[in-house]
Amino acid sequence: MRVGEAQNTATDVNVGIVNDVGMSYSNMTLRCINMSLTDFYSSHPKARTRLVTTIVDSKKDVVIAAAAETFRGIDFVTALELIKNKEVQEILGPWTSMQAQFMIEIRQKSQVPIVSYSATSPFLASIRSPYFFRATYDDSSQVLAIKAIIKLFGWREVAPVYVDNTFGEGIMPHLTNALQEINVRIPYRTVISPNATDDEISVELLRMMTMPTRVFVVHIVELLASRFFAKAKEIGLMKQGYVWILTNAITDVLSIMNEKEIETMQGVLGVKTYVPRSEELDTFKSRWKKRFPISDLSVYGLWAYDATTALALAIEEAGTSNLTFVKTGAMRNMSELQGLRVSQYGPKLLQTLSRVRFKGLAGDFQFIKGELQPSAFEIVNVNGHSGRTIGFWMKEHDATSVPKGWEVPTNGKRLQIGVPIKNNFQQFVKLTRDPITNSSIFSGFCIDYFEAVIQAMPYDVSYDFIPFEGGDYDTLIYQVYLGVRDFNHLLFSSLYNLHSSIVETMSLLFMFGAEI
Template identity: 30%
Template sequence: MEAVLLIRRALMLLIFSRRVPVEVMGLTGNASARPSFVNVGALFTFDSVIGRAAKPAIAAAVDDVNSDSTVLPGTKLNLIFHDTNCSGFVGTIKALELMEKDVAVVIGPQSSGIAHVISHVVNELHVPLLSFAATDPTLSALQFPYFLRTTQSDYFQMYAIADLVEFYGWREVIAIFVDDDYGRNGISVLGDALSKKRAKISYKAAFTPGAPRSDINDLLVGVNLMESRVFVVHVNPDSGLTIFSVAKNLGMMTAGYVWIATDWLPSMLELSELVDPNTMDLLHGVIALRHYTPDSDLKKSFTSRWKDLKSKETSSFNSYALYAYDSVWLLAYALDVFFNEGGNISFSSDPRLHDTNGSTLHLTALRSFDEGQKLVQTLVGMNFTGLSGQIQFDPDKNLIRPAFDILNIGGNGSRRIGYWSNYSGISVVAPEILYMNPPNTSSSNQHLYSVIWPGETTNQPRGWVFPNNGKPLQIAVPYRVSYKEFVTKDKGPLGVKGYCIDIFEAAVKLLPYAVPHTYMLYGDGLRNPSYSNLVYGVAQNKYDAAVGDVTIITNRTKIVDFTQPFIESGLVIVVPVKETKTSPWAFLRPFTAEMWCVTGAFFLLVGAVVWILEHRQNHEFRGPPSHQLITIFWFSFSTMFFAHRENIVSTLGRLVLILWLFVVLIINSSYTASLTSIFTVQQLSTQIEGIDSLISSIDPIGVQDGTFAYNYLIEELNIAESRLRPLKNMDEYANALQLGPKRGGVAAIVDELPYIELFLYNTDCKFRTVGQEFTKSGWGFAFQRDSPLAVDLSTAILQLSESGDLQRMHDKWLSLQGCSSQASQVDGNKLSLTSFWGLFLICGVACFLSLAVFFCRLCSQYRRYQPEGEGQEIEAPEHTRPRRAMRSTSFKDLIDFVDKKEAEIKEILKRKSSDHKRPASQSSDGQTSSPS
């Protein structure tokens, strides 16, 4: 009934209103002078959490502006309040009533829904709309050029919540919101923000504005049966507590639950008369966001003034009071600039607003603000510091540097655990301090203080549980017909068994919660199933997970989430081999003929060099010529086995021998290794030696039926599909390889390493792998996208690996004797001179230098020991001169001559030494005689 009266009143005003024909309000003289007053409308719900704080703040701001002679000199703001009564329709009527009074600006509304409707009105009448509380992000659209928000947009608040979700590692949230423009549009932005963090809204729980308690109860009962335990509450302050009251009764405020509230909750709690112990008990452990306003002298001064305001209805205020106060000052500063630039507050009739068909609404009574667009541009360009901080707008008409306090509610109030800003993300440092440093939103720079969660626990909630509908996980298991050691059907309670099943069961037991699950065989049991289709079934929600020998490849990771790999894998190539026939002359095969010849020559060379160097001083290298020749041969070849008996006494001889023994050591080692390889290696039956030769050949290739290798060879390696032969089991593997490509078999088989290891073991190592693994991957368990189980099971698999249980399960099912991994061609084992010419060069140079030094020393000694008169003794005749005699003298005579002279010198020195040592003797006359 009251609404009908209000509507009737509005219509009567439109019909019977009469306009004073003035162009400028309060102007009595020159039109270019400033008006004596400017009408300003204030439109919001008085009896609301936001309204009770905003109304006295707006009134105080108008009084401060009107009393400040430095702002708008000669002009006063005439404030006109209108109550929207929490109704979109009433708000529209009140907005029209304000337009009748030729208001230059409307401050408000607080409701995003009403702001959407009024924005269409001000668009037509060109009246700026300054909202201090409408946070719907879509109001910043180009559709509403006359709407200007003087508070923070929910766009930034939702990104702050997304950063919180990422910080704590949650992947899914449930959004509880009021189903109006404010709620829907805010949650829509939250969904976009979460998707950028690889998280999502798993369920949107909406309720109508003013919904009864029973509807909210039914809503929470439904969401409590779901998996996620992270709830984001985005509602109106006046009805938000009902949600927590119902949640308390349903046991949803206990350990394991996470509640995140938007700024509506701190705004309500900051009004002290509403906070009581029962209310705080409902909210214990809740995380909430609050608009951040830096501490300043202006803010402290306003706080001290608040208790003296006559029009206030509360003993405290919230952040919306600060934004409302700053909105008035923003208008005052903008009007001052507007008037200084020659602007006028004038209105004119809009030709589009006219009455038709005998209408009595008198739409012509509504007039538009002539220079409204200019005033809007002036408002957007303002920059000053108010109670809420810096007031400046970005190109999207949002306040710059958005920031929020992150609060943890509990006890008798709230505790700030950190801040969020779009400049540096989550931090425990105040935003104004971070603004002095370069922006840093890296994960290592995100920090928060500890949180007391619901249930009075400091342990971070996991954020999800298994649904309470009693349905276990449906896990698909491949029904294999080969390689059953990995996974196969079983008659036991589980219905399946194998290496992969043991690992999954062991990992599940390590989880801190129960995971009810059942196994479902995938396949007909006649041939191995398609693993790609199996993974696709998980992605399409046909199964909750896939457990088995599922390879982690790029295409599959795009549609499902995998756990940590529990075994390494990769594609390898298997080829047939043939045994090498042993020859009686196989011992000659390690070296080439050239190598044998050079090696033998150096044995003789080194023996001759050592004989020359040792013959003069070492009696073991003397004797009859036949004996010395035998000694040279014996010494040379005995060094091959380090069995020479002759002692080397000369320095040069030892130098040559040391270098030669080093060469012999290298030659012996290489010969032994090469001969061993010749006797033990097997030769390939085909020319395929690796992935390159496989691609370039035209022979058929075998692949395991059902694996990803088939598509990989076609799509990644561009191998013709006609060359591929699907094989079902190990028997087909062996037969195809033994037949070979010429008899209907295959030249090689491409499969994953774990399968090949089993195949080689079961075929007594009759086949070999060639080349290296040309893919690197692993096996993991597949889950639906963003499943928390994938993360928890990955941690459990790492624990199994660290404890050694993973290896023990591997040994239980796959304890195999390894086969040599690769085969090589025998021809490649022959060693040529090319590999050793450096060693021979060093040894040859050492021999040459030693001989040169030896002969130089010999010639020097000969010249020193030749008698002085020997030259004259044989002057004539010419044919008997010593030179000719010397020419005919043999090398042996030269050495004997030098040795004889050295012996004589040694004898003289020995005799002199003995004479010095003989004691002095007495002569016959009693005198002592000295030796001469």
């Protein structure tokens, strides 16, 4: 299968595309690549080079993306064969960070550059391959935005939720460091297998419910996210009081998710890649809707378009000399890479790619140390059928209070606050009875003071006032000591004579047992 076949006498330059053919996101990016090539050569009719593409179907498999393999009885042209047999000078892709990790070393040995518009794991940068270019944003670039949100609302504990692979793990060191800078504690982490069943997801969610932390940062892929949040809603973790912060792994693809998937995420907060408005972008979106009326577009499609434009520009600048591969002595001694040759064109293409700079559909395009640099992120609230950009954070569109981010677990005991009742000085503590339900109603300065302290705390505390009548303070304290009274705290009001003509009232809050 070929995209952008040459139609003139320009020199063909072979380029490979590694993608998960047949998936909705893959179809979208392949269409964008095709449109990019068409647009580029329409605007450059005298171009000396012409990209001719061959598509590798990785079928979402890491090994198949990197080496020769037979998948379900069907022989596919693989990434290794692209170099050995097709002699491609450049590879666009692969889609996932796991696939890219396996491919980078082989491409470096063959001196064939890789430009990925979707592999976002920071781990890939640690490989330090000059032949790997990231035409998207490193996941670590968004942790400062996440940190700012958490700092703004004063949440003191955050529990990360991420998928158990290179993609999920890559962001964690950066997120951990960012939260440590603002003294935010990570009490535990929830790691979800990429192949987790619904039952396995439910087990993890139930475990999260028993923990006091109510602020979660979620870094998982779209297909897993839709099932994860469906179960979270079913179990009861999507109600008010819980805080969910999504990374752009999910928010950037909200536009291509279906209504049922988005419905499970209503009210959550997210960090999203900012794409500046431009006339070129508006025109492209209009063309897209006319050409593919039932297919949605995400920022990954824009990055695929821009990456293809960058590659066409770089190849045009590199020219057509030395489009050859040679076998080196070092390669002859490596049985696993038998037959793999080294591109003589790669080093020159490496230089021209590093110099490419233009205004793309997704914003300014320039590789700095092999990566694009983000200028900003949007903060979105999932509301309705998409993520609505907001100038301030709120849990739900009609929320009137900020969730505390911490509370006593649903299976935990409510705090029992013992309140000694005296008929004197009722302006400090007063007990009345509801005439209908006969329930206790507490009022007075000490009650107001206690509740004001609770409201000022950065986490929720569930409690009940329990009246203690007919005894003095010493008796009550001794009963707590003996275990007769199961009070966590005692609320006292006492009078002290500081002067014969002056009486000063003091409210003392004594705490026993669990800390608030």
